[in-house]
Amino acid sequence: MRSPVSFSCVNNKVNIHFLGSYQIAGSKSVCAFGKQVSPWVSGSCGFGSEPLRKVDVNISSQLQLQPKYAVSTKTTLDKLVPRDKCTVSILQTDMTAEIMDSIRSSVEAYASNFDQFVQTLNNNVILSEWRSNGNRVFPVSKYGFLNLNPSQLRLGKFNYVRDSLVFSIGFQGSPQFSSDSLSITTPAYLPTFSNTESAPGISAYLNTVYSYQSLTNLMNDSLRNKPFEVDGHTFVIKDILLGGTEEGKIKVDLRFDGYKKGTLHLMGTPVLDSARQLLSMPDISFSVDSKDMLVNIAKGLFRKRIIKQLKDQSVLDLAALIAKNKSDIEKRMNQPLTTWLSTVGIFNELKIVGLLSKKETIQIQVYVKGQVSVVGTTYFN
Incomplete structure (x- = not known):
């Protein structure tokens, strides 16, 4: 007991x-030359x-x-x-x-x-496979594929504090995110492992490559058949097609239905102000394909007015957008991994520091800063 x-x-x-x-209970006796010479006690x-x-x-x-x-x-x-x-x-x-x-x-x-x-x-088949092929590309929901691409992994010492098992995990590397898993090249084996403490916090630059075809699919999944109001009239988005040009421009073809039918063509060069975190298209242009006579007449009569409105509205405040979604980002950083393991995190900063549009893809570099802890809770009786 x-x-x-x-x-x-x-x-x-x-x-x-x-x-x-x-x-304990037992008994013994004295023996001599293989014979008992005393009674059992x-x-x-x-x-x-x-x-x-x-x-x-x-x-x-x-x-x-x-x-x-x-x-x-x-x-x-x-x-x-x-x-x-x-x-x-x-x-x-x-x-x-x-x-x-x-x-x-x-x-x-x-x-x-x-x-x-x-x-x-240590000789377990699963662990051996993980050692030789652990550096893998893994999917992130429907949005693409991520590889941390570590050059060194660190795991701090374990300490049991107030019913929680606390340890630090860290890595150095060049994380990559892409809409195409085959475009991410990485060695299969894991890098050197170090049993040392990691300074708290995350500070990383994430290189992202998205094909316009993948962005088109994501946009259509979210916006296809979605109605929107313009001056009291209802239009319905039927299809969106995104693309790029050799000159670094982005093309958007939006086919609409509802009050009027047609296709809106937009084109412009994305310009990133990384200091103010503003994304704009100062040279945006448009055209409309429609069999509706009124649409074609309005297109000609109000072209300058439409262009001015497009330029005024083609500025995206990235900082405000990120601030609006900060709570949702932090929810992803604070969630259980298993029944006894969970993450606790604080989101400090996320900003776009680079953007380059090509004919088939758009490349974005993101800087992320925050703090994440992995906490394990165990129970002993």
């Missing part, structure tokens, strides 16, 4: 303490009206994480102290030392078996 376990972990050293209880302790004998036990295991993604442990019995003596038979023979030796032998055998078991885990 044992008491509830007391658990602690400080700098990768796990300590388990509990109070054990035992009782029986004895016990911890039975009947006697309380169970108690012993303090403390076991520790030092965890080591090795550069080749292997784990080793050194488990030892640190403390074995009897609270009560165990005296047996009418002669009141003290058996405490013999019992402690037996308990020590059993616990040390368990500790050795545990360390050997941990070593076998």
